[in-house]
Amino acid sequence: MTDQNTPDIIYTKVDEAPELASASLLPIIQSFAAAAGVSVGIRDISLAGRILAAFPENLTPEQRISDDLAILGELVKTPEANVIKLPNISASVPQLVAAIRELQGQGYAIPDYPETPATEAEKTARARYDAIKGSAVNPVLREGNSDRRAATAVKKYAQANPHRMGEWTRDSKTRVASMAGGDFRANETSATLGAAAKARIVLTAADGSEHLLKDGVSYPAGTVVDATYMSAAALSDFLAQEIARTKAEGTLFSLHLKATMMKVSDPIIFGHAVRAFLAPVFEAFGDRMAALGVNPNSGLGDLLERVKGEADIMAAIEACMGERPPLYMVDSDRGITNLHVPSDVIVDASMPALIRAGGKGWGPDGKEHDAVCVIPDTCYAPVYDETIEFFKQNGKLNPATAGTVQNLGLMAQKAEEYGSHPTTFEIPADGVVRMVLEDGTILHEHKVQKGDIWRSASARKAPIEDWVNLAIERQAITGYRSIFWLDETRAHDAQLIAMVKPILEARGVADKFEIMAPREATRASLETITKGENCIAITGNVLRDYLTDLFPILELATSAKMLSIVKLMQGGGLFETGAGGSAPKHVQQLQGENHLRWDSLGEFCALGESFRFLAQTKGNAKAKVLGDAVDTATQGILDHDRSPGRKAGEPDNRDSHYWFARYWAEALAAQTEDAGLAAHFAPVAKALSDGEAAILAELHAARGQAVDQGGYYHPDPVKTAAIMRPSATLNAIIG
Numbered sequence: 001m002t003d004q005n006t007p008d009i010i011y012t013k014v015d016e017a018p019e020l021a022s023a024s025l026l027p028i029i030q031s032f033a034a035a036a037g038v039s040v041g042i043r044d045i046s047l048a049g050r051i052l053a054a055f056p057e058n059l060t061p062e063q064r065i066s067d068d069l070a071i072l073g074e075l076v077k078t079p080e081a082n083v084i085k086l087p088n089i090s091a092s093v094p095q096l097v098a099a100i101r102e103l104q105g106q107g108y109a110i111p112d113y114p115e116t117p118a119t120e121a122e123k124t125a126r127a128r129y130d131a132i133k134g135s136a137v138n139p140v141l142r143e144g145n146s147d148r149r150a151a152t153a154v155k156k157y158a159q160a161n162p163h164r165m166g167e168w169t170r171d172s173k174t175r176v177a178s179m180a181g182g183d184f185r186a187n188e189t190s191a192t193l194g195a196a197a198k199a200r201i202v203l204t205a206a207d208g209s210e211h212l213l214k215d216g217v218s219y220p221a222g223t224v225v226d227a228t229y230m231s232a233a234a235l236s237d238f239l240a241q242e243i244a245r246t247k248a249e250g251t252l253f254s255l256h257l258k259a260t261m262m263k264v265s266d267p268i269i270f271g272h273a274v275r276a277f278l279a280p281v282f283e284a285f286g287d288r289m290a291a292l293g294v295n296p297n298s299g300l301g302d303l304l305e306r307v308k309g310e311a312d313i314m315a316a317i318e319a320c321m322g323e324r325p326p327l328y329m330v331d332s333d334r335g336i337t338n339l340h341v342p343s344d345v346i347v348d349a350s351m352p353a354l355i356r357a358g359g360k361g362w363g364p365d366g367k368e369h370d371a372v373c374v375i376p377d378t379c380y381a382p383v384y385d386e387t388i389e390f391f392k393q394n395g396k397l398n399p400a401t402a403g404t405v406q407n408l409g410l411m412a413q414k415a416e417e418y419g420s421h422p423t424t425f426e427i428p429a430d431g432v433v434r435m436v437l438e439d440g441t442i443l444h445e446h447k448v449q450k451g452d453i454w455r456s457a458s459a460r461k462a463p464i465e466d467w468v469n470l471a472i473e474r475q476a477i478t479g480y481r482s483i484f485w486l487d488e489t490r491a492h493d494a495q496l497i498a499m500v501k502p503i504l505e506a507r508g509v510a511d512k513f514e515i516m517a518p519r520e521a522t523r524a525s526l527e528t529i530t531k532g533e534n535c536i537a538i539t540g541n542v543l544r545d546y547l548t549d550l551f552p553i554l555e556l557a558t559s560a561k562m563l564s565i566v567k568l569m570q571g572g573g574l575f576e577t578g579a580g581g582s583a584p585k586h587v588q589q590l591q592g593e594n595h596l597r598w599d600s601l602g603e604f605c606a607l608g609e610s611f612r613f614l615a616q617t618k619g620n621a622k623a624k625v626l627g628d629a630v631d632t633a634t635q636g637i638l639d640h641d642r643s644p645g646r647k648a649g650e651p652d653n654r655d656s657h658y659w660f661a662r663y664w665a666e667a668l669a670a671q672t673e674d675a676g677l678a679a680h681f682a683p684v685a686k687a688l689s690d691g692e693a694a695i696l697a698e699l700h701a702a703r704g705q706a707v708d709q710g711g712y713y714h715p716d717p718v719k720t721a722a723i724m725r726p727s728a729t730l731n732a733i734i735g
């Protein structure tokens, strides 16, 4: 992969809204880069692409595609890597099943998703699909730690053009509800390995039988290895109690998890909530529903689909819902509730949206209400609890004057909980789980009951050291208040603190850093930005994810505009675009009214960084000129308000790409570092300017009409290009 055929820059092919945007933007990027001799290649990490790559033997030779994720996974371990990574779907089971059906309908003979695999062939298919499920791309590519912040221009723009924020009042009934014990935080144990080790995980059941849960997990010396479990009984009691309390308080019931990244544990927790909400129905009809294939982990949407022909069960569900508190809705117009699909409510985006709205969520009546936000585990829930309390006391944040919270996240090599899926188990029988090293040492031991969710997570030494060094570097560059969000009373964090402190001391910078538990760090950060000052949150992997939506959504209205750099540990660069996802509702809007409100600002920011990285690593002076001009163009987009509007009829993603191309060409024509590039782009800039009226008219001709891309997960590239590149004038200039 790292031979001379590797393009200078790899741009990723993804799904949904960002992929629609690429149909318009990528031809512009490739054309401008080519003028500077820079090649921009494509690798397919879309859900559909990953499915097809997993079943070559089921496809005709023409249908087969390469396993691009595996290729990229190798590339990111080399100094040559320069990858622009757009957000892709982390699929829940319902999304995976829908994508499989669509591909089958297009003539790809891939197997069905086996819900309960029985034969060897079904087991193989299930294993391959399980590897595609959930957050399966980011952990493979993230061979470095994360540096996410708003570019200065973006932050200044947000301060000058503050977005609307919902009001927070002291009497808001919105609150976070978490377990009082029996959760992952309460049961966590953690140890740092003195030497490299192999381990196995064994359940000794109460009847004495041994169940090997996992064998051959291996860790290098210095790895921090945690183990913990969530008690299923404590979880069920907690959920039942919170459903009743929510009903009494007269607010919406909402559950916030990360079923995509925590693809084994969180769908199970989600399933418990579905079961608890419909407890009387499961009691009366559990066996019949199981026979109909109901799996509560797949959500209420799938459940309703399976029982819709059973009048008595439907009547029982209706009666039960009438007794329950109203559910927080994902889409009240279409009746999609919080409990419909596990991947619909993703805590990193859902909690900030609710907080930004003044603690309000949408109810089944299509109106905004206060809500109880159920986040069962207490490792990170205090961040949201403290934020809500802070705004109740102090009122909403003012984005015109607020400073910024940047983030440095320990992410490399599947750090912490986000790498725990292969070592997460729903316990099949009461007993004791032990994690045992090859020499017989028992590293971790937990007494568990059937149904408990046991998991082990780890963080390696080299990524931890790299993360601390990154923090020292960024603190020195910015001088900002810098806080390690680590809780000395939590087992895992105590191990990390024991590694972090000596590094800071050895480097003579210990006095420049604070170490605080998440709740205290949340308050300190909110106090800092409220004063208009800036700070850096140096966090583990989960808080990296949560905070890089929370603070951007409060400060900038969206995390789509974030600069998201992953300095790969082997010397390469991975440039993620934005910090958010693929926003499925954007596709619906395009299909319905031919308006795409996807904001490519994250792509623009990543592109500038990627060109400059190329200049730095390959000594390519032209790439630097391209990158600096990208930044000027991005500034132009902000200064002239060229980002897409939210509603049909307003300028959309395609308009913003036209302006981006024009500002980029103008900047290249105007610069004096490279006369050849200036001469090349002067006529391009002129043509784009002269063609403005024609181009905008052509871009707008079909707006407002429904369009068909010939597929959702695997759209037809020709139809997509026709929709996303409707201006013949622009296309001719881009060439």
Ligand SMILES: NC(=O)C1=CN([C@@H]2O[C@H](COP(=O)(O)OP(=O)(O)OC[C@H]3O[C@@H](n4cnc5c(N)ncnc54)[C@H](OP(=O)(O)O)[C@@H]3O)[C@@H](O)[C@H]2O)C=CC1
Residues within 6 Å of the ligand: 086, 087, 088, 089, 090, 091, 138, 260, 343, 344, 346, 349, 350, 353, 558, 559, 560, 578, 579, 580, 581, 582, 583, 584, 585, 597, 598, 599, 600, 602
């Ligand atoms: N890096 C990755 O690969 C990531 C992938 N995902 C995946 O994305 C999907 C959706 O996830 P979800 O948690 O709902 O998060 P999203 O970030 O997709 O959506 C939350 C909201 O963010 C806003 N938004 C995000 N990006 C943009 C953009 N570029 N332009 C305009 N608005 C934007 C919109 O909010 P508003 O209407 O308020 O403006 C949107 O409704 C899932 O499949 C998930 O797995 C999620 C996170 C990261």
Ligand SMILES: O=C(O)CCC(=O)C(=O)O
Residues within 6 Å of the ligand: 090, 134, 135, 136, 138, 139, 260, 261, 348, 544, 545, 548, 579, 580
């Ligand atoms: O990989 C995913 O599913 C989501 C990643 C994410 O939300 C993030 O990195 O901020």
Ligand SMILES: [Mg+2]
Residues within 6 Å of the ligand: 348, 545, 546, 548, 549, 579, 580
């Ligand atoms: Mg995130």
